[in-house]
Amino acid sequence: MRDEREKILPYKIMPNPNLTAPSVDAKALKRVAIVDDHTMMRGGMKLFIESLPDFEFAWTSEDAREAMAALEADVPDILIMDITLPDRNGIELVKDVHAIYPDLPVLMMSMHDESYYALRALKAGAKGYLMKSMPNEVYERALRRVAEGGTWLSEAMSEQMVQMYTSGTKREGDDGLEVLTDREFEVFQLIGEGQSTHQVAAALHISTKTVDVHRSNIRTKLKMEDGSAVVRFAIRWVESRRMAAQ
Structure with missing residues (x-):
């Protein structure tokens, strides 16, 4: 485990004074x-x-x-x-x-x-x-x-x-993405944000070859015809999430 004496920030983050904590030993x-x-x-x-x-x-x-x-x-x-x-x-x-x-x-x-x-x-x-x-x-x-x-x-x-659980429906915009693993979903989301293979690899600390494998798996699982279709779908999905959050 990393030495706890590692260099830390030179400032102190203070708690919200409006939140009162109970007295504890x-x-x-x-x-x-x-x-x-x-x-x-x-x-x-x-x-x-x-x-x-x-x-x-x-x-x-x-x-x-x-x-x-x-x-x-x-x-x-x-x-x-x-x-x-x-x-x-x-x-x-x-x-x-x-x-x-x-x-x-x-x-x-x-x-x-x-x-x-x-x-x-x-x-x-x-x-x-x-x-x-x-x-x-x-x-x-x-x-x-x-x-x-x-x-x-x-x-x-x-x-x-x-709303999702009471209605018994999926969240709007999921579009079958539940078939992706958590790592594949990360890659999909970054693709949708317009990141290249090298940028995705750097963001996730993995090799570009691994990113390519994930992209291939995503295409297969989502039944897309090619990599370009995956990119277009990912961009539309990310944009729909941003619009829904506004």
Whole structure:
């Protein structure tokens, strides 16, 4: 596991003063671990956790391998995990964590819009999904909700999921994408954002050859005639999600 003395951000993220935390003793502190491949994000989250009176920083890991090794030695009360990791898709990692540590709540965070991944994250066993762009007060509320045994989603996403389950229909815009694996779905979404094979490879920390394999699998599973059809469909899908979110 990476040395916890790694360089961290030179500023302190303060909690929302309007949120009051209950008085707790050291034994009641909720220990939080962080899995993210960005040093600045790990450092910022570490400072944020340490600024909350009823939470305690446990450890950080930069990839899935480190995280699983760290969990064997020290299981925290809450695990915060990025969805995009250099050695494995975060949602696939959540499935493994949930299988081995079923009582460990996982709060996923990502730069991707929650309409892309929130449902997949919850199905994998996560207890919540946060976009990295959310303000500190939202992170604090999410942590407290998960610490109390609840599930965290934004109000808008919660309404979408309620409508989906009560109506018994798929979310508008899914278009059969449930057949894709979580990694294939990541590739599909990045293609839809106009990224090239090299850009997708860099974003997901995989080789261009692996991206090509995923693109081929996506084309086969979605029954598209060629790669260009996949690109057109992906672009339309991403645009439809953006319009729905407005």
